[in-house]
Amino acid sequence: MSIQNSTIPANEKERLSALLNLRILDTGPEEDFDDIVNLAAQICDVPIALIAFIDRKRAWFKAKKGLEITEVPREESFCTYHLDNNDLVIIPDVSAEMEFSGTSAIKGHNLRFYAAIPIVLENDLVIGNLCVLDLHPRTLTKTQSNGLRILGRQIGKLLNLRSEVNKVSEINQVLSHETDESNRNLHKQKEFYENILNKLPTDIVVFNPEHKYIFANPGAIKNDEFRKYIIGKDDFEYAAYRNRDTSIAEMRRKQFLEIKNNAKEIRWEDSLKDPEGNTITHLRRLFPVYDDKGELAMVIGFGIDITDRKHLEEKQTEMLAQLSAQNVQLVDFCNIVSHNLRAPLVNMSMLAKFIEESQDDAERKLLISKLNPVIESIHSTFNELVESIQIKQDLEVSSEQVCLRDCLERTKEGLRAEVDKSEAVIELNITEANKIHSPPKYMFSIFHNLLSNALKYQSPKRKPHIIIRTTRREDKIILSIQDNGLGMDLTKHKDNLFKIGKVFHRNPDGKGFGLFMTKTQVEAMGGKIWAESTPDEGSTFYIEFANQN
Amino acid sequence: MKPIKNLFIIDDDEIFVFLTLKIIQSTGRVENVQVFKDGEEGLEKLKSIQNEKEQWPEIVLLDLSMPIMDGWEFLEEYNALNPDMLNKVRLYLASSSISPHDIERSKRINTVSDFIIKPFEKERFIQMLDELSPN
Numbered sequence: 001m002s003i004q005n006s007t008i009p010a011n012e013k014e015r016l017s018a019l020l021n022l023r024i025l026d027t028g029p030e031e032d033f034d035d036i037v038n039l040a041a042q043i044c045d046v047p048i049a050l051i052a053f054i055d056r057k058r059a060w061f062k063a064k065k066g067l068e069i070t071e072v073p074r075e076e077s078f079c080t081y082h083l084d085n086n087d088l089v090i091i092p093d094v095s096a097e098m099e100f101s102g103t104s105a106i107k108g109h110n111l112r113f114y115a116a117i118p119i120v121l122e123n124d125l126v127i128g129n130l131c132v133l134d135l136h137p138r139t140l141t142k143t144q145s146n147g148l149r150i151l152g153r154q155i156g157k158l159l160n161l162r163s164e165v166n167k168v169s170e171i172n173q174v175l176s177h178e179t180d181e182s183n184r185n186l187h188k189q190k191e192f193y194e195n196i197l198n199k200l201p202t203d204i205v206v207f208n209p210e211h212k213y214i215f216a217n218p219g220a221i222k223n224d225e226f227r228k229y230i231i232g233k234d235d236f237e238y239a240a241y242r243n244r245d246t247s248i249a250e251m252r253r254k255q256f257l258e259i260k261n262n263a264k265e266i267r268w269e270d271s272l273k274d275p276e277g278n279t280i281t282h283l284r285r286l287f288p289v290y291d292d293k294g295e296l297a298m299v300i301g302f303g304i305d306i307t308d309r310k311h312l313e314e315k316q317t318e319m320l321a322q323l324s325a326q327n328v329q330l331v332d333f334c335n336i337v338s339h340n341l342r343a344p345l346v347n348m349s350m351l352a353k354f355i356e357e358s359q360d361d362a363e364r365k366l367l368i369s370k371l372n373p374v375i376e377s378i379h380s381t382f383n384e385l386v387e388s389i390q391i392k393q394d395l396e397v398s399s400e401q402v403c404l405r406d407c408l409e410r411t412k413e414g415l416r417a418e419v420d421k422s423e424a425v426i427e428l429n430i431t432e433a434n435k436i437h438s439p440p441k442y443m444f445s446i447f448h449n450l451l452s453n454a455l456k457y458q459s460p461k462r463k464p465h466i467i468i469r470t471t472r473r474e475d476k477i478i479l480s481i482q483d484n485g486l487g488m489d490l491t492k493h494k495d496n497l498f499k500i501g502k503v504f505h506r507n508p509d510g511k512g513f514g515l516f517m518t519k520t521q522v523e524a525m526g527g528k529i530w531a532e533s534t535p536d537e538g539s540t541f542y543i544e545f546a547n548q549n
Numbered sequence: 550m551k552p553i554k555n556l557f558i559i560d561d562d563e564i565f566v567f568l569t570l571k572i573i574q575s576t577g578r579v580e581n582v583q584v585f586k587d588g589e590e591g592l593e594k595l596k597s598i599q600n601e602k603e604q605w606p607e608i609v610l611l612d613l614s615m616p617i618m619d620g621w622e623f624l625e626e627y628n629a630l631n632p633d634m635l636n637k638v639r640l641y642l643a644s645s646s647i648s649p650h651d652i653e654r655s656k657r658i659n660t661v662s663d664f665i666i667k668p669f670e671k672e673r674f675i676q677m678l679d680e681l682s683p684n
Contacts, residue, residue: 331650339614343645346667347564354568370564 009084011125019053019127022163025060032158033063036130036151041065043147044115044132044140051119051155052079053128066133078114079129086126088145088152090115093137112137115145117152122160130155203282203303209296211235211256220303259288259299269306281310337385344377384513388520399525401435402443404428404479408468411447418455424464426451433470433477436545442521449514450541454483459536477548482540488533497531518543552578553607553681559591559623560584560612560643565667569610572671578678588618592626599631606638607681610669613644613651620644621654628660635660639681643669 009015019025033051041049048066052059059077061070074080082089091097091114113134118126130152132140140148197204203220207213213230221227230238235249255266265287274280282303291297351367351374358364408428412419419426436443451466458464467482490497498519522529526546533539556579560566566584573579583606585591591611598604613620620642628635642655645667655664665673 334648339644339646342647343562343565343614343667346645347562347568350568350668351564354571370567374564 009126014123015054015083015125015127016056018121018123018125019055021166022127022159023166024062024159024162025053025055027062029063033155036155036158037063037065040130040132040148040151043151044144046113046132046134048111048131048133050131050133051128052077052131053119054080054083059128062128079116079131082116082118082129083126086118086120086124088115088117088149090140090145092139096137110135113139115140115148117148119152119155119159121156121163127159201305203284203301205301207256207299207301209260209298211253211299213238214298255286256299259286260296263288271310279307280305281307337381340381341378341385344374344381347374348378384517388517399437399439402438402440403435404430404468404470405434407440407443407447410444411451414448415452415455418452422455422458422464424455424458424466427465427467429467430470432472433548436470436477436479437548438525438545442525445521446518446543449518450481453514453541454481454485454539457539458483458485459538472548475547475549477545479543479545480540482538484538487535487537487539489535490531490533498529552580553678554580555604555606556582557591557594557606557609558582558584559588559609559615559620561586561615562612565612565669569669572669572674575671576675576678578675587615588620588623592618592623595627595630595634599634602634602637605634608677609638609640610643610665611640613642613646624658624660628658639677641665641677643667 037049037051041047046066048064050064050067051062053062054074054077057074058071059074059079061067064070078091078094093112094114095112111133113136114131115133116129116131119128119130120126130148132148197215197217198219200217201219202217204215204217205213205220206215212232212234214232216227216230218224218227221230226238226242229241233241235252236246238244239246239249259266265285267283267285269281269283271279271281283306284301284303286299286301288296289298289300348371351371355364355367358367405428408426412426418424454466455464462484465484467480469480469482471478471480488497498515519529522543528544529541531539531541556573558566558569560569570582570584573582583594585594588611591609611620611623615623627640638660639662640660641663642661643665644651647666652664655661
């Protein structure tokens with residue numbers, strides 16, 4: 001029988017797994033085991049005692065007395081030879097036993113006496129021994145043997161206890177791990193949701209059914225201190241805290257009660273100024289949340305910044321107004337055009353018919369003579385149309401600094417006959433701005449139209465006195481041309497003043513095209529035109545030129 | 550056929566007035582035609598005669614596009630005149646406008662008998678006279 005074979009018991013596998021489960025191998029010294037070893041040495045009166053656990057390939061010493069080494073190869077240890085034995089083994093002289101003759105323990109330490117009590121676990125598995133050794137052959141008394149047995153059982157109990165403790169601590173570990181995990185998860189989740197609520201670019205507040213704050217995000221209250229303060233308080237307490245008047249708190253309370261009573265969401269828009277003075281508009285909503293029993297659980301309020309949308313809406317409204325104004329203008333334009341062109345055409349066709357049917361030469365001549373003014377009228381209407389369409393296309397006409405004095409001189413030159421005949425006095429008061437940035441063509445046309453109007457509609461009671469002024473307002477220049485002529489009742493004509501084909505005086509030269517042209521030109525430059533007038537006192541036309549820096 | 554006594558033309562278009570007068574003359578069915586160059590002149594006249602039945606025109610031809618006071622403005626004030634006179638007078642809008650908007654608008658005004666799109670034809674005028682005094 002070889003040594004190797006003899007040292008491996010039948011239940012080796014279970015034995016080893018039980019040993020490993022104890023998690024005792026390679027641990028440090030422990031008082032309990034050291035005490036046992038010392039006690040064993042004392043009881044047996046031997047120099048060497050040890051607790052050996054038999055691992056797969058070694059005997060490892062948990063506690064030892066009188067020995068320096070902590071382990072020996074399994075085949076060199078005595079203990080390995082009686083792992084299938086449950087009782088005390090006593091070998092009075094090792095050298096006498098052929099079985100042990102090859103062990104180093106004998107060579108190294110010259111050991112002669114060996115006794116061991118197996119360490120047995122609850123399920124009868126032998127995992128090691130409590131051994132006592134001596135350098136001389138000897139034996140143990142019955143008392144010593146019993147003492148050794150008791151100590152052996154004690155070790156078994158200690159180890160069983162240890163395995164229980166191991167189990168409990170394992171469970172604890174798993175449990176604590178799980179608890180940690182779920183705590184961490186909870187925390188993560190909380191962080192996740194708070195992050196969302198805090199980072200949302202909206203105001204969010206939550207009230208309890210008593211209208212006290214239970215949550216406010218930084219969108220609602222930016223300041224950390226104020227935000228912390230408000231929890232558990234209501235708007236009145238907050239207003240007092242911030243030294244604010246309670247009007248907002250009162251309004252909020254009213255809204256809250258409305259929701260509570262009607263169980264319905266309310267929404268409204270409010271606008272306030274930001275520190276830069278811009279108007280910020282919020283759409284606010286306040287709505288009740290109920291629990292399973294249908295009781296009011298909380299009220300959530302939130303606001304979204306709709307400033308951009310608001311701006312867009314305003315722009316749209318503005319554009320719509322502009323568009324519909326343009327449409328009206330267009331319809332007007334079309335109607336007038338159709339009238340202005342159609343009227344002479346109708347006359348022409350009627351004249352032609354009459355000429356055709358006329359039997360009388362003299363009459364025919366008269367009719368033919370009437371054709372000329374009609375053709376002229378078509379001609380001039382046509383030219384005016386071309387001119388006004390050109391303005392609408394000419395938006396990119398290049399501007400320059402137009403000297404108003406030069407402009408007036410040129411205009412007076414063109415109106416020489418009218419000016420001389422009426423002995424008009426034209427005053428120029430342009431100290432605030434003597435040049436206007438504009439297309440020269442438009443500037444001359446504006447001067448020409450307004451001055452010729454002033455001359456055309458002069459009062460028969462007095463000589464024309466025309467004053468041309470400029471005033472500066474920020475980057476704008478307002479040009480005014482004031483006359484002392486017939487004037488108009490603007491309550492009657494205000495809407496029609498600048499419309500095409502509108503004439504307000506019995507003057508054969510008035511065709512109602514000049515002011516329409518002037519307005520078109522002014523608007524093409526991004527300016528404005530308006531008038532003030534009193535019948536029989538005179539009119540003043542104002543033109544505002546933008547971007548005059 | 551009995552000729553009508555008075556006919557008013559309120560129109561600033563000299564050629565049109567000239568030709569219309571020729572048409573009227575050629576029918577020989579109107580005794581007296583008066584021409585007014587804008588709404589205001591016509592209105593002043595009608596105001597001054599609104600209680601003088603003898604002078605009421607049987608027919609008024611009213612243009613729309615005129616200086617000072619156009620046809621629409623004229624109608625606003627015209628409708629406030631003596632209702633007895635308005636009942637007697639047949640007022641026709643005669644305009645070179647072909648705008649459906651204008652035609653629609655005229656239909657909503659009770660005192661307007663019809664909207665005549667220029668040119669003004671002799672046949673149409675005779676029809677107007679016939680409507681006024683059926684044989």
